[in-house]
Amino acid sequence: MTSNPNTPSNGDDSPQDPLAEMLKNLMGGQGMGNIDPAELAKAAGLPNDPNMLQQMFAQVQAMMSSTSEGPVNWQLAHENARRVAAAGTDPSVNALQSREVDEALRLAELWLDPFTDLHATGLIGRAWSRAEWVEATLSTWKRLTEPVANSIANALSDALTQQMPEEMKAMMGGTSSMLQNMGGAIFGMQLGQAIGALSGEVVSSTDIGVPLADLEMALLPANVAKFGEGLSIPENDVRLFLAVREAAHARLFVQVPWLRGHLLSAIEAYARGIHIDMSRVEDLARDLDPGNPEGIQEALSQGVFMPERTAEQSAALEKLETALALVEGWVDELTAAATEKVLPSAVALRETVRRRRATGGPAEHxxxxxxxxxxxPRRLREAATLWAALKDERGIAGRDAIWQHPDLLPTAQDLDDPAGFTERRRLAEASDSEVDDALQKLLEGGYDAPTEGESDAPKSDDGDTPGSTDPDEPKD
Structure with a gap:
């Protein structure tokens, strides 16, 4: 049989499939029939754990041959997040830990009651392992990251395609979906790695200031113990302080039902505005070595696809940061008031949490x-100062009444000048009232149109139009 002259040879007169050769290089020289799972693990930044890789690899092979829903392989992200969360030590929550968390959250609700006008939630306190946190929050992570994740996965697939020789592109045909799956799989593993790593840092369901789990109130005992290491503070005090913060978050999000959607919408609006820098993708494609998946992983981890922020992005980011700061500032101020007389370590714990939230941990970065x-919440301290000032001025009920509607929320300008918030709000309300009165009068017919033959020129004090002449009045 005559071989195709356009098909390269292996040197032994057997034709070489360019697609198979490229995939062989990409998969560490093993080819699709015997892919090296360690190479895929490097692409996702995973540790070279043989047992974990073997479990992961069986699913990766199935994913590579099937089409995922959308550019990102979310199932692979889910599985990878679970594996990373379970790596190392993630013991199941025992009965004692569950009881301790439940008692701490119940006591926290009692401590909060005198210091807020928002009622207790009645939620049952949960104790979660890290893997349980992943399960409870992954759907929200998907919602928040999908706009950017899809763009990056598509860009990654394009970068892999650009690296192929021109003659190979003509031969690809329907198998091009394999590269799309590959880009979605690599990014899915990387995203799962990041979420799984976050599970090792968060201490509660609302630790990052966003209600990732709907209508839940939970602590992660393993991470609470890790948080308290080196603080020289009794573990029970640490648990109680963090329980008060979690209960305050839960009370706010449950009793202010529009707030969760408001925050998530602000995050989604910011994420949708992130556009992938295609010039940097092209640079990556030129330098990309398909046999070196560490380069892909490094590019992703360093955020090489992210462009400079536009003016619109900066405005969206300011809105998001202000909303996060207002939530965290309210919780910070309320927690301080509820714990200052019952926990001797409350002041030190408050400062520790503030610094931790302002800087973020390695996984968050x-x-x-x-x-x-x-x-x-970069402006947490300013927001806490604003809420304290409003409480002094209006009382607890007046302060918490601001959460009744998103239009009442303070702005970034109010964080700059907390003392002027009330005066600015009074002036704005007065202006709105004048507009409303004028509109109402117009709708009721209060502004009469001039009758036929009647001038709409201004009248003098005697009722005459200035400049008019009485026909009976003698002329000069």
């Missing part, structure tokens, strides 16, 4: 680099 999304 890795997540923000991957998807370009930061969830840190």
């Amino acid at each position: 890795a997540f923000s680099s991957l998807v370009g999304l930061e969830l840190r």
Whole structure:
């Protein structure tokens, strides 16, 4: 049989499939029939754990041959997040830990009652392992990251395609979906890695200031113990302080039902505005070595696809950071009031939490680099000062009444000048009232149109139009 002259040879007169050769290089020289799972693990930044890789690899092979829903392989992200969360030590929550968490959250609700006008939630306190946190929050992570994740996965697939020789592109045909799956699989593993790593840092369901799990109130005992290491503070005090913060978050999000959607919408609006820098993707494609998956992983982890922020992005980011700061500032101020007389270590714990939220941990930094999304309340202290001032001025009920509607929320300008918030709001309300009165009068017919023959020129004090002449009045 005559071989195709356009098909390269292996040197032994047997034709070489260019697609198979490229995939062989990409998969560490093993080819599709015997892919090296360690190479895929490197692409996702995973540790070279043979047992974990073997479990992961069986699913990866199935994913590579099937079409995922959308550019990102979310099932692979889910599985990878679970594996990373379970790596190392993630013991199941025992009965004692469950009881301790439940008692701490119940006591926290009692401590909060005198200091807020928002009622207790009645939620049952949960104790979660890290893997359980992943399960409870992954659907929200998908919602928040999908706009950016899809763009990056498509860009990654394009980068892999650009690296192929022209003659190979003509031969690809329907198998091009394999490269799309490959890009979605690599990014899915990387995203799962970031979420799984976050599970090792968060201490509660609302630790990052966003209600990732709907209508839940939970602590992660393993991470609470890790948080308290080196603080020289009794573990029970640490648990109680963090329980008060979690209960305050839960009370706010449950009793202010529009708030969760408001926050998530702000995050989604910011994420949708992130556009992939295609010039940097092209640069990556030129330098990309398909046999070196570490390069792909490094590019993703360093956020090489992320462009400079536009003016619109900066405005969206300011809105998001202000909303996060207002939530965290309210919780910070309420927690301080509820714990200052019952926990001797409350002041020290408050400062520790403030610094931790302002700087973020390693996993949070890795997540923000991957998807370009930061969830840190940079203006927490200013927001706490504003809520304290409003409580002094209006009382607890007046302060908490601001949460009745999103239009009542303070702005970034109010964080700059907390003392002027009330006066600015009074002037704005007065202006709105004048407009409403004028509109109502117009709708009721209060402004009469001039009758036929009647001038709409201004009248003098005697009722005459200035400049008019009485026909009976003698002329000069």
